[in-house]
Amino acid sequence: xxxxxxxxxxxxxxxxxxxxxxxxxxxxxxxxxxxxxxxxxxxxxxxxxxxxxxxxxxxxxxxxxxxxxxxxxxxxxxxxxxxxxxxxxxxxxxxxxxxxxxxxxxxxxxxxxxxxxxxxxxxxxxxxxxxxxxxxxxxxxxxxxxxxxxxxxxxxxxxxxxxxxxxxxxxxxxxxxxxxxxxxxxxxxxxxxxxxxxxxxxxxxxxxxxxxxxxxxxxxxxxxxxxxxxxxxxxxxxxxxxxxxxxxxxxxxxxxxxxxxxxxxxxxxxxxxxxxxxxxxxxxxxxxxxxxxxxxxxxxxxxxxxxxxxxxxxxxxxxxxxxxxxxxxxxxxxxxxxxxxxxxxxxxxxxxxxxxxxxxxxxxxxxxxxxxxxxxxxxxxxxxxxxxxxxxxxxxxxxxxxxxxxxxxxxxxxxxxxxxxxxxxxxxxxxxxxxxxxxxxxxxxxxxxxxxxxxxxxxxxxxxxxxxxxxxxxxxxxxxxxxxxxxxxxxxxxxxxxxxxxxxxxxxxxxxxxxxxxxxxxxxxxxxxxxxxxxxxxxxxxxxxxxxxxxxxxxxxxxxxxxxxxxxxxxxxxxxxxxxxxxxxxxxxxxxxxxxxxxxxxxxxxxxxxxxxxxxxxxxxxxxxxxxxxxxxxxxxxxxxxxxxxxxxxxxxxxxxxxxxxxxxxxxxxxxxxxxxxxxxxxxxxxxxxxxxxxxxxxxxxxxxxxxxxxxxxxxxxxxxxxxxxxxxxxxxxxxxxxxxxxxxxxxxxxxxxxxxxxxxxxxxxxxxxxxxxxxxxxxxxxxxxxxxxxxxxxxxxxxxxxxxxxxxxxxxxxxxxxxxxxxxxxxxxxxxxxxxxxxxxxxxxx
Amino acid sequence: xxxxxxxxxxxxxxxxxxxxxxxxxxxxxxxxxxxxxxxxxxxxxxxxxxxxxxxxxxxxxxxxxxxxxx
Numbered sequence: 001x002x003x004x005x006x007x008x009x010x011x012x013x014x015x016x017x018x019x020x021x022x023x024x025x026x027x028x029x030x031x032x033x034x035x036x037x038x039x040x041x042x043x044x045x046x047x048x049x050x051x052x053x054x055x056x057x058x059x060x061x062x063x064x065x066x067x068x069x070x071x072x073x074x075x076x077x078x079x080x081x082x083x084x085x086x087x088x089x090x091x092x093x094x095x096x097x098x099x100x101x102x103x104x105x106x107x108x109x110x111x112x113x114x115x116x117x118x119x120x121x122x123x124x125x126x127x128x129x130x131x132x133x134x135x136x137x138x139x140x141x142x143x144x145x146x147x148x149x150x151x152x153x154x155x156x157x158x159x160x161x162x163x164x165x166x167x168x169x170x171x172x173x174x175x176x177x178x179x180x181x182x183x184x185x186x187x188x189x190x191x192x193x194x195x196x197x198x199x200x201x202x203x204x205x206x207x208x209x210x211x212x213x214x215x216x217x218x219x220x221x222x223x224x225x226x227x228x229x230x231x232x233x234x235x236x237x238x239x240x241x242x243x244x245x246x247x248x249x250x251x252x253x254x255x256x257x258x259x260x261x262x263x264x265x266x267x268x269x270x271x272x273x274x275x276x277x278x279x280x281x282x283x284x285x286x287x288x289x290x291x292x293x294x295x296x297x298x299x300x301x302x303x304x305x306x307x308x309x310x311x312x313x314x315x316x317x318x319x320x321x322x323x324x325x326x327x328x329x330x331x332x333x334x335x336x337x338x339x340x341x342x343x344x345x346x347x348x349x350x351x352x353x354x355x356x357x358x359x360x361x362x363x364x365x366x367x368x369x370x371x372x373x374x375x376x377x378x379x380x381x382x383x384x385x386x387x388x389x390x391x392x393x394x395x396x397x398x399x400x401x402x403x404x405x406x407x408x409x410x411x412x413x414x415x416x417x418x419x420x421x422x423x424x425x426x427x428x429x430x431x432x433x434x435x436x437x438x439x440x441x442x443x444x445x446x447x448x449x450x451x452x453x454x455x456x457x458x459x460x461x462x463x464x465x466x467x468x469x470x471x472x473x474x475x476x477x478x479x480x481x482x483x484x485x486x487x488x489x490x491x492x493x494x495x496x497x498x499x500x501x502x503x504x505x506x507x508x509x510x511x512x513x514x515x516x517x518x519x520x521x522x523x524x525x526x527x528x529x530x531x532x533x534x535x536x537x538x539x540x541x542x543x544x545x546x547x548x549x550x551x552x553x554x555x556x557x558x559x560x561x562x563x564x565x566x567x568x569x570x571x572x573x574x575x576x577x578x579x580x581x582x583x584x585x586x587x588x589x590x591x592x593x594x595x596x597x598x599x600x601x602x603x604x605x606x607x608x609x610x611x612x613x614x615x616x617x618x619x620x621x622x623x624x625x626x627x628x629x630x631x632x633x634x635x636x637x638x639x640x641x642x643x644x645x646x647x648x649x650x651x652x653x654x655x656x657x658x659x660x661x662x663x664x665x666x667x668x669x670x671x672x673x674x675x676x677x678x679x680x681x682x683x684x685x686x687x688x689x690x691x692x693x694x695x696x697x698x699x700x701x702x703x704x705x706x707x708x709x710x711x712x713x714x715x716x717x718x719x720x721x722x723x724x725x726x727x728x729x730x731x732x733x734x735x736x737x738x739x740x741x742x743x744x745x746x747x748x749x750x751x752x753x754x755x756x757x758x759x760x761x762x763x764x765x766x767x768x769x770x771x772x773x774x775x776x777x778x779x780x781x782x783x784x785x786x787x788x789x790x791x792x793x794x795x796x797x798x799x800x801x802x803x804x805x806x807x808x809x810x811x812x813x814x815x816x817x818x819x820x821x822x823x824x825x826x827x828x829x830x831x832x833x834x835x836x837x838x839x840x841x842x843x844x845x846x847x
Numbered sequence: 848x849x850x851x852x853x854x855x856x857x858x859x860x861x862x863x864x865x866x867x868x869x870x871x872x873x874x875x876x877x878x879x880x881x882x883x884x885x886x887x888x889x890x891x892x893x894x895x896x897x898x899x900x901x902x903x904x905x906x907x908x909x910x911x912x913x914x915x916x917x
Contacts, residue, residue: 010888017881021902024875047898051890070870086869093862096855105886106863112896114870 063104196237239325246328260386261368269364336388337412380432399591428480438589484693515550527576618736
């Protein structure tokens with residue numbers, strides 16, 4: 001048969017059934033039933049209601065089992081013959097009736113009807129256990145009916161019909177009470193609660209702005225239980241309003257004060273969660289139109305929605321909504337990476353449902369962040385319109401790009417990215433930008449694409465997000481490895497970093513000995529005049545000469561180009577020595593390493609070394625004049641013994657002092673040149689070998705400079721030592737000038753004596769020769785030999801005194817210097833001390 | 848319907864009527880036939896039983912079976 005026909009048959013059949021049944025009910029001699037009477041229509045409606053509410057049967061559709069149970073029942077009732085005939089009939093029925101499909105339904109129907117009718121027909125005295133047990137259905141009116149029909153006919157409960165009546169009466173009174181207490185039916189309240197859950201005010205439940213809560217209107221009277229239940233359920237509505245308020249606020253803001261991409265992702269994730277919630281609410285609303293059965297009322301519906309059921313349904317959404325409302329409150333003022341970090345803190349929860357939920361949310365929220373990271377690490381582009389990323393860049397000049405161009409913004413660093421990872425990310429992007437800007441290199445793009453293909457990041461963007469921090473780490477590591485290597489290659493090969501460092505060492509730190517010697521020779525006399533009279537052009541020309549004269553001329557011309565003379569800013573009393581210095585011109589990108597401050601330190605060291613070299617040069621100059629000892633040999637035979645002794649002692653004192661000073665200076669020089677400079681340089685070289693990126697290089701260079709400065713007494717801890725050293729240097733220079741005077745005087749004396757001795761023997765012969773020379777020596781010769789001796793004696797005495805003074809001062813200064821050495825912090829200074837005092841000469845003197 | 852089907856249908860109805868008599872349901876033949884048709888259409892038998900009970904109940908007050916409480 002067709003479906004439509006079937007559908008049409010159903011109502012007709014129902015009508016027919018009702019008609020028939022009602023006709024049976026009528027007393028025998030009344031009129032036939034009118035199908036349009038109200039009674040009929042009522043019954044019809046009632047029948048329809050029953051039909052629609054009983055949708056599923058409570059037993060399994062097994063005809064044989066039902067037949068069995070019927071048979072058993074009959075047998076236990078004592079009607080065994082009927083049981084047998086029933087069984088017989090059933091078998092025939094089962095085999096013959098092929099067009100009856102739901103035999104089980106029919107049997108079940110008969111069963112129920114017969115059981116219902118039984119107490120009506122039988123007497124009321126016995127209880128039938130078999131009647132009670134199988135009738136456990138959910139539908140409560142059936143139960144009620146059966147209870148009514150059976151009436152608890154137990155021997156013990158001899159209440160007869162009373163309990164049933166009393167029960168009915170009690171139920172009726174209860175219903176009346178409920179109706180009186182509540183002005184509002186439960187269905188209306190359910191509808192209102194459902195409205196409240198969407199943030200809309202219902203008929204009886206309104207949102208109270210002061211208490212941030214949903215309350216009943218005061219005019220409505222409801223029982224306390226209902227009020228508390230409704231209140232609890234409306235809490236969901238309050239949370240919902242909070243969440244929706246936040247979403248609307250964030251999405252509706254003007255682009256100027258936008259929440260940023262992370263905030264937008266958060267809002268969209270929330271909206272997705274809320275869509276699930278809306279679906280649930282829609283289903284519930286559909287169900288809420290079913291009337292709620294209240295006890296003993298003539299309503300029977302299965303899928304109704306009472307407040308209790310609603311509470312059950314809304315339990316899980318309540319938890320989720322509370323989570324979302326908490327997050328919303330936390331993140332109201334946060335943006336970007338800080339927001340992601342705050343949400344992440346919430347995700348550390350034991351409950352697996354919460355954990356799952358937060359994980360889903362965080363994956364959405366962090367995807368813009370991870371995208372920014374990916375772009376930064378692979379391309380060096382910082383696309384951060386809303387300042388949400390934890391790396392901020394600022395426009396700076398090319399030389400400070402590395403140090404100051406980009407830095408970490410800790411407030412925006414989410415907590416699931418560790419600080420070291422953030423450092424690596426920063427460095428990788430910085431390297432790319434550095435390469436692009438300062439080195440004008442394009443080769444990094446190749447390295448970046450290699451990285452991308454290796455980690456497959458470009459292929460599966462989605463697979464790299466929150467919860468996969470190791471993927472992120474591996475991506476960053478790969479990228480940084482390659483980019484750093486590329487950067488170092490560029491620095492070393494294209495920009496010849498090592499060569500420049502070496503050049504600085506050779507020239508600024510006086511490593512190229514022959515060049516320095518020559519320079520000092522040439523420039524020395526120029527620098528002894530006051531500073532403001534020196535022209536730097538002349539000095540530059542002298543520098544060129546020095547370069548060309550020494551081995552430095554074989555150096556790379558590019559390096560030599562950068563070397564020039566620099567006159568420091570001078571005050572009025574300065575001599576040339578104080579303001580002269582060399583400078584090395586480091587251009588981009590090497591000036592990232594050799595910044596202004598670094599070059600200033602180099603200059604300071606150069607100054608110190610230059611002073612030291614000058615003193616050494618002076619001493620060597622003095623040695624040159626002191627060396628010809630033939631002075632003492634023959635020319636002074638004519639002198640008196642006393643003067644000769646004086647002369648010898650003066651000479652001797654001078655030489656002893658010179659040796660002492662030389663010992664000191666040469667040891668100091670050795671210490672500075674070898675133990676400080678060379679060792680630091682070799683350490684720096686070895687660190688350059690293992691440096692993996694530019695930060696390492698910078699650190700190594702810093703260490704190099706620090707060690708030089710510390711060990712060569714230029715640091716803050718050695719200030720007093722440095723000052724005493726400078727005083728010693730000044731003293732040495734004074735000594736040099738004295739020695740010069742002494743030897744000049746001696747030479748003159750020698751010339752006098754030779755001349756006078758010659759003149760006594762051979763005056764006529766040599767006078768003519770000496771006449772030219774004797775113009776300025778007139779006073780001496782004229783005085784004669786005695787005066788000569790006297791003058792010589794005076795001169796020598798004076799010199800001796802001077803030398804004495806100098807030597808005393810020198811020894812005191814030197815002792816002071818040496819005594820300060822052992823208490824210095826730097827361990828290498830102890831070696832200097834050892835060299836200076838290897839035979840404990842000074843210690844003996846001191847103690 | 849062809850006579851064969853009609854005959855078998857009548858037989859089935861007879862059997863069902865007998866069974867309902869044994870079970871003492873008080874249903875007459877016409878009602879049984881309607882109920883068979885309804886069950887075939889898939890209506891819940893419990894619902895049908897309830898309808899029958901309800902509609903019959905209106906008869907009960909007429910023939911009051913319950914004695915008044917003592």
